[in-house]
Amino acid sequence: MAGPTGFSINMLKGILNNISVALLLICLSAACGRKNVEVSLNRDSVIYPDYTGVTVPSNIAPLNFHYTSDGIRKARTTVRFRDFSLSFAGKEVVWELDQWRSLLSSAEGDTLRFASELSLKGGRKESFEWEIYVSSDKIDPYLSYRLIEPGYEVWHEIEIRERCLENFDERILSDWKNTDNSCMNCHIHSQARADLSMFYVRGKKGGAFLNRNGEIRKLSLNVKNMISGTVYGEIHPSGRYGVFSSNIIIPGFHTLGSRRLEVYDTKSDLAIADFDNNMMILPPELARKDVLETFPVFSADGDYIYYCAADTLPLPRDIEKLRYSLVRISFDEEIGRTGRNVEVVWDADEHDASVCHPKCSPDGRWIMYTVADYGTFPIWHTECQLEMMDLRTGEIIGMDEVNSDRSDTYHSWSSDSRWFVFASKRGDGKYGRPYFCHVDETGRFGKPFVLPQKDPWHYENSLLSFNIPDLSDGPVDFDAETIGRMLRETEAETFGSY
Amino acid sequence: MRLNRIFNLFVFSFLLASCSEEEPSYRHMWQEAHHLDEAGMIKLYGEPNEGSENVFGVILEAFEGNWDKVGLLTEGSRTSEIHAYYHNLLMAMEGHLADSLMYYYQPFERGLFLPVDEKSGQLKIAASSEVWFRLGDMTMAEHSAMLAQIFSPNHFGVPYLKRLAEINLVNGQDEAARKYLRLLSGEEDCRDWVSDRIPGNESKAVKAHLSSLRALTHKSDMVHRPSDYRGVLKSLLASNPDNALARQYLLCLDILTKNLEHFIEDYDPSRDKSRLYDEAVLIFLARRSAITPQAIAHFGLSPEVLQEFSDYNEMFTFNQGAMKPMQEKYGRTYWFFYQYAKRNIK
Numbered sequence: 001m002a003g004p005t006g007f008s009i010n011m012l013k014g015i016l017n018n019i020s021v022a023l024l025l026i027c028l029s030a031a032c033g034r035k036n037v038e039v040s041l042n043r044d045s046v047i048y049p050d051y052t053g054v055t056v057p058s059n060i061a062p063l064n065f066h067y068t069s070d071g072i073r074k075a076r077t078t079v080r081f082r083d084f085s086l087s088f089a090g091k092e093v094v095w096e097l098d099q100w101r102s103l104l105s106s107a108e109g110d111t112l113r114f115a116s117e118l119s120l121k122g123g124r125k126e127s128f129e130w131e132i133y134v135s136s137d138k139i140d141p142y143l144s145y146r147l148i149e150p151g152y153e154v155w156h157e158i159e160i161r162e163r164c165l166e167n168f169d170e171r172i173l174s175d176w177k178n179t180d181n182s183c184m185n186c187h188i189h190s191q192a193r194a195d196l197s198m199f200y201v202r203g204k205k206g207g208a209f210l211n212r213n214g215e216i217r218k219l220s221l222n223v224k225n226m227i228s229g230t231v232y233g234e235i236h237p238s239g240r241y242g243v244f245s246s247n248i249i250i251p252g253f254h255t256l257g258s259r260r261l262e263v264y265d266t267k268s269d270l271a272i273a274d275f276d277n278n279m280m281i282l283p284p285e286l287a288r289k290d291v292l293e294t295f296p297v298f299s300a301d302g303d304y305i306y307y308c309a310a311d312t313l314p315l316p317r318d319i320e321k322l323r324y325s326l327v328r329i330s331f332d333e334e335i336g337r338t339g340r341n342v343e344v345v346w347d348a349d350e351h352d353a354s355v356c357h358p359k360c361s362p363d364g365r366w367i368m369y370t371v372a373d374y375g376t377f378p379i380w381h382t383e384c385q386l387e388m389m390d391l392r393t394g395e396i397i398g399m400d401e402v403n404s405d406r407s408d409t410y411h412s413w414s415s416d417s418r419w420f421v422f423a424s425k426r427g428d429g430k431y432g433r434p435y436f437c438h439v440d441e442t443g444r445f446g447k448p449f450v451l452p453q454k455d456p457w458h459y460e461n462s463l464l465s466f467n468i469p470d471l472s473d474g475p476v477d478f479d480a481e482t483i484g485r486m487l488r489e490t491e492a493e494t495f496g497s498y
Numbered sequence: 499m500r501l502n503r504i505f506n507l508f509v510f511s512f513l514l515a516s517c518s519e520e521e522p523s524y525r526h527m528w529q530e531a532h533h534l535d536e537a538g539m540i541k542l543y544g545e546p547n548e549g550s551e552n553v554f555g556v557i558l559e560a561f562e563g564n565w566d567k568v569g570l571l572t573e574g575s576r577t578s579e580i581h582a583y584y585h586n587l588l589m590a591m592e593g594h595l596a597d598s599l600m601y602y603y604q605p606f607e608r609g610l611f612l613p614v615d616e617k618s619g620q621l622k623i624a625a626s627s628e629v630w631f632r633l634g635d636m637t638m639a640e641h642s643a644m645l646a647q648i649f650s651p652n653h654f655g656v657p658y659l660k661r662l663a664e665i666n667l668v669n670g671q672d673e674a675a676r677k678y679l680r681l682l683s684g685e686e687d688c689r690d691w692v693s694d695r696i697p698g699n700e701s702k703a704v705k706a707h708l709s710s711l712r713a714l715t716h717k718s719d720m721v722h723r724p725s726d727y728r729g730v731l732k733s734l735l736a737s738n739p740d741n742a743l744a745r746q747y748l749l750c751l752d753i754l755t756k757n758l759e760h761f762i763e764d765y766d767p768s769r770d771k772s773r774l775y776d777e778a779v780l781i782f783l784a785r786r787s788a789i790t791p792q793a794i795a796h797f798g799l800s801p802e803v804l805q806e807f808s809d810y811n812e813m814f815t816f817n818q819g820a821m822k823p824m825q826e827k828y829g830r831t832y833w834f835f836y837q838y839a840k841r842n843i844k
Contacts, residue, residue, distance in 0.1 A: 037683040037689045037692045037693045037696075038683075039676055039679045039680035039683050039692060039696060149644060149647065149648045149653065150644065151641070151644045151645050151648045157648075157653070181616075250723075251723075251724070252721035252722055252723060253637050253638060253641065253721065253722055253723075253724060254637055254719055254720070254721055255635065255637065255716035255718070255719055255720050255722065255730065255733050255734075256637070256716055256718075256719040257635075257636030257637050257640070257665070257668070257669040257715060257716070258669055258670075258671065259637070259719060260637055260640070260641075261637075261641075262721045264721075316720075316721035316722070319721050427673060428673045428674040428676075428677045429671060429673060429674055430674050430677075460677065460680060460681075461681070463647065463653065463654075463681075
């Protein structure tokens with residue numbers, strides 16, 4: 001029945017029906033666009049980062065993490081230490097900094113116990129207990145690294161950063177914005193000293209930036225008779241010298257997709273820089289035409305130079321036969337001269353493998369290095385592993401509890417020789433992340449842990465690799481603006497040679 | 499009743515309007531895929547114009563595998579490396595690379611492979627993984643896709659993440675694939691794409707697609723320089739002699755780089771059939787004064803192509819090498835390209 005306006009109940013019903021249909025259609029179309037996909041990361045560990053069973057220093061930043069199981073409905077995490085107990089509800093565990101610090105300082109040399117209870121889809125429940133051991137050995141509180149996408153041979157917008165390990169503060173030491181998008185090579189400290197470090201900014205106005213005794217110098221470490229500017233190296237504990245390789249570096253691609261990149265040297269020699277007299281020392285023993293010499297470092301007392309050496313071969317054809325031994329030669333700091341005899345410390349033929357990146361612990365007890373099947377660039381070699389030698393006895397210490405099934409390499413020691421950090425591609429195999437590991441006075445290792453991040457999902461969301469993580473006992477005394485200004489305005493100091 | 503009809507009309511107009519939304523421009527799709535705002539787009543690519551719209555389109559459509567659209571976007575007489583690159587790839591996928599080669603702008607080997615370095619420019623780097631991916635070289639494809647990501651304005655691009663995910667699925671590196679898939683699962687338009695590719699739970703079509711790509715990959719290892727295109731193509735063919743794309747690319751690479759010694763070494767007259775190849779063979783033989791009955795028989799050269807080659811040479815002599823008349827008559831021959839095409843790139 002229609003009223004005076006011509007409007008009837010049936011019309012109203014019709015309109016309401018139409019509204020319902022329209023709303024239904026709109027809702028359906030909206031729902032179609034909101035399909036959720038859960039991509040499991042298929043982790044070995046139920047929590048990520050995997051902090052179960054790790055040994056951490058008492059001054060480390062909070063170990064925030066998340067659960068990785070599929071279909072978590074509820075999660076509860078309880079931390080207990082003596083009479084302290086704290087519970088977290090939810091899939092992510094994020095600590096208050098003060099709470100974490102106070103807990104760790106009281107737990108030095110002891111164990112934190114965790115209980116995890118998960119309610120999963122379908123009514124399933126999971127619970128498990130795990131521990132974190134808190135070492136009383138504190139770690140050097142700063143870490144520098146280069147952040148870069150693993151783009152093999154081309155760079156764009158890279159940065160060297162310094163992170164405080166006691167919290168989440170991070171600052172930029174040098175960046176692309178201040179250096180006209182130049183390539184930057186990694187920042188290394190001598191025995192983790194904040195007052196003795198260096199890195200390179202490449203390009204026309206670039207140079208080696210030496211941070212020594214509170215002064216930053218820009219150096220041109222390239223003289224006649226060197227095959228290139230300096231590349232890999234280390235600063236002598238006295239600060240007066242640096243030992244470096246100069247290399248003709250060739251990148252090559254593997255055709256097998258899983259192997260990716262190989263980088264090799266067609267030539268390489270060593271040179272020693274005298275920073276006090278601006279002279280490069282080019283000992284003939286370290287520049288043999290028939291030998292590729294690279295990755296030089298000083299012994300803890302500065303009396304030896306350790307480096308890697310291999311016979312030259314036709315490359316890239318024979319790349320899989322290219323094996324470097326670890327050798328050493330004496331060095332006299334007083335006169336700035338090397339000895340004549342090269343001693344083999346680790347024989348590539350004997351081990352049927354190749355060594356690179358040696359680093360001596362500051363206490364003089366250990367030398368740690370990377371071992372791969374062949375070559376000098378193991379960052380894509382899944383077989384490459386860290387290994388350590390007792391320099392008092394020559395005994396080789398296996399590091400199975402430290403190594404993974406992906407590349408583990410580019411380590412550096414803490415100033416007290418109780419910690420080291422290394423870059424590992426464990427997990428996704430693509431992105432290097434800094435892992436810290438405790439080593440006691442007998443050479444026993446704790447389970448390594450990844451650099452803690454404020455966001456527990458940081459590593460899943462990041463497409464950056466951490467290159468050459470290097471520990472330091474304090475913040476260095478420069479920043480990106482200083483470097484940028486020096487790059488533009490300061491001429492690089494030149495060096496002579498003998 | 500009339501009000502009811504009006505309301506019906508209103509509802510259906512609304513639904514129709516929501517369904518028949520105008521197709522977004524490629525520029526808009528590019529912007530979305532790279533998480534850029536409008537100001538960023540203008541800063542990087544300038545105001546919208548037909549040229550950039552076309553380039554965005556061809557790159558995005560190729561990533562999505564919409565080769566009919568790639569064909570439309572590259573047709574005409576375009577003279578850019580990117581267009582030559584995609585046009586050649588499309589022709590090769592259809593098995594016609596050699597026959598079509600001289601009918602399109604050819605910037606030498608850059609019409610086949612786009613070299614990537616910090617000077618290449620973002621768009622070429624973005625495009626550069628496509629050929630490697632289709633050929634089956636997953637290392638080079640990954641390298642290019644990584645660089646595309648790196649050189650993107652926000653170091654982010656959905657097409658590159660998709661490519662990286664698929665490369666890792668092809669390589670059996672599921673953990674890395676999962677990382678990229680997880681990142682993509684946060685993108686509104688990618689969820690179906692992602693859910694079809696969860697390792698161990700791939701859709702039937704994706705499984706078949708990955709398996710066909712896997713069949714093309716290298717089966718043995720060698721280390722090569724980034725620009726050793728020929729070495730890579732030969733390695734792909736050694737692993738899979740039926741890789742038709744690699745075979746066409748190898749021969750056309752020899753031809754475009756004018757390296758006829760390599761061409762004769764790689765060419766198999768019993769299997770590789772094209773007028774282009776006959777023209778290349780004739781130059782090779784003529785330069786050695788070796789157009790003999792035995793050679794003609796060996797390479798299966800027809801009397802027509804021999805006669806035309808003779809005519810070409812006569813006309814060249816008659817015109818004293820003047821380019822214009824030669825181009826008018828023989829501009830679509832390899833003879834003309836070989837004799838007149840000059841590199842304007844270092």
